[in-house]
Amino acid sequence: MQAAPSLPERLIAHLDMDAFYASVELLRYPELKGRAVVIGGRREHAPRTLADGTREYSLLRDYTGRGVVTTSTYAARDLGVFSAMGLMKAALRAPDAILLPTDFDSYRHYSRLFKAAVAEIAPVIEDRGIDEIYIDLTDVPGIREPVGHDPLGGAKAVAREIKNSVLKATGLTCSIGITPNKLLSKIASELEKPDGVTVLTMEDLETRIxxxxxxxxxxxxxxxxxxxxxxxxxxxxxxxxxxxxxxxxxxxxxxxxxxxxxxxxxxxxxxxxxxEPVSISRETTFERDLHAKQDRALLGRIFTQLCEQLAGDLSRKGYLSRTIGIKLRFEGFVTVTRDLTLDLPIADAAAIRHAAGLCLKRVDLSKRLRLLGVRAGNLSHPGDALRGRPARKAKPAAASETPEAESLSLFEDLPL
DNA sequence: TCTGGGGTCCTAGGACCC
DNA sequence: TCTGGGGTCCTAGGACCC
Known part of the structure; x- marks a missing residue:
């Protein structure tokens, strides 16, 4: 049968897992279902299992530090606690909410499971991070079949099939929007959250969008x-x-x-x-602001560790980098970056640290630091032909950037 | 009580080359 | 000696996203 004439040429889905990190934690701690739970912060807030087998959780009110909310359950959102909010601020709004640390390994595991479940039904998938994807449903069998008098019945049926498959594979719910393009589908998937399906055509633009x-x-x-x-x-x-x-x-x-x-x-x-990735980076925010002079040894160790982690990421993923950069965030949240393009691509920690050290010399370090990061760009694979011409001689640092004498040697003479 | 960590893309100026 | 325009690369910052 011929497809209904109003059906668009493309049918694109956006699938968004519902409160993903929080929902994964609820699989592990089902007794928290319905409670205000906030995910965020560093390691120390893991639940403790008591002698009688019951679990003891950390409360948001007891948190001190610089963490932010990564995700919250819908009960916590009702109290005004949302992603990216500082945990200290969240604690004022929901002091009795339960605080759990982020467990990325676990989220990545469930991420792989839900994506594999979708791929069995519709294989044309675009990764948009750990908890969402776009799916091109245009060529999925049955997608244009009307159901009864509903020309969008086929699309709705495929959406429900995908949701069932995800639920079966993970125990988690998601929301799906299906429209003629990515932009509208991204909006549509949010309209009936959680556990929703929204199918829109261009005719719905004025009323729904x-x-x-x-x-x-x-x-x-x-x-x-x-x-x-x-x-x-x-x-x-x-x-x-x-x-x-x-x-x-x-x-x-x-x-x-x-x-x-x-x-x-x-x-x-x-x-x-x-x-292909464009860049790979590592960064860390310190528990307290650090000064280049007073905290020199500590900063040097952190700097070296970031370079080692970055080198590990590069080699594990099979990349070389020709542009090494640093990122500094000062007290007051002012952020500065410097980068340096080399003649030849590198991947080892010592070479990264040397290049990053040269970048560091171009920054005035009189203010306290809140964050330090190292970045590798201009990525290539070990056997690739070299791209670009050799880097030119770096121009001398501008007078305003000329560092103090003690900054010049900062972080150096600390062996890897 | 301020604001994580990992990314992408865009803009804009200057260097450099043809 | 002056006057160009086009194209690419490098660098820094910023908006935005998950």
Missing amino acids: WPLAVRKVNGIGPKAAAKLAALGVETVGDIAGKTLPWLVENFGKSYGAWLHEASHGRDRRPVVTYS
């Missing part, structure tokens, strides 16, 4: 939303009501044109099933 706040669009962040609000633009429909020249005038040629397309629900991006 236009009333939404601009922040619901993937790619409109806090800065763009604030600027839009200042211009009297609150909803996606408000954007669609503006002309292309108006948007370009206020947001630039590229972003303005994208806003125009996005507000009209247009997006031609394909589902990309494989991509």
Whole structure:
């Protein structure tokens, strides 16, 4: 039978696991179901099993430190605790919430399980991190079959089949949006969360998408939303009501044109099933701000450790890097980066540390440091032909960047 | 009581080459 | 000696996302 004429050429799904990290923890600690639980912080908050077999949990009120909320259960969200919120602030809102440490190994395990379950039904999958994926359903058998008088019945049936398969493989629920493109599907998957299915066509744009706040669009962040609000633009429909020249005038040629397309629900991006990484990095925020001079030895050890971890990541994944960079965050949250492109790609810790050390010399280190990071970019594989021409001679450091004498030797003469 | 760690992409200026 | 334009690479910062 011929597909209904209103069905779009592409059918793209966005699948988002519901409160993923928190839900994985509830599998392990089912007695916490229904309670306000917050995931975040460093190791020390693991539950303790008492002699009688009962478990004792840490409470959010007892937390001290610089951690943030990674995820929270829906009960915790009802108390105003959301992702990326500082744990100390979260403790003020929900002092009796249970605090669990993040256990990435476990989340990665369930991530592999749910993705494999989806792949058995629809193999064209784009990874968007540990808890979400895009799926191109265009060629899945039965997707365009109407059910009764519903031309979208086939799509809804496939969505339910995928959700059942994920639940069976992991014990976890997810939400799925199916629309003609990635942009709309990403929005749609959120509309019926948790455990929801939302199928939209272009005909639903005005009623379902236009009333939404601009922040619901993937790619409109806090800065763009604030600027839009200042211009009297609150909803996606408000954007669609503006002309292309108006948007370009206020947001630039590229972003303005994208806003125009996005507000009209247009997006031609394909589902990309494989991509090479652009960079690999390691960074750490200190428990307290450290000073280059007073805490020199400690900083040196941390610096060396970051380089060793990065070297381990590179070799484990089979990459060489020709551009090594550092990231510094000072007290007050001012962030600075420096990088250096080498003649030849490297991967070992000593070479990374040397290059990163050269970057470090270009930064004024008189302020206390909150974070230190090391990054490897310009990645290649060991047998690849060299890309680019040899790096030119580095220009001398600008006068304003010339470090103090003691900074010059900072972190050096500490052997790996 | 401020704000983790791991990423991608874009912009913009200067160097350098043709 | 002056005047170009195009293209790529490098670097720094910033917005945004999970």
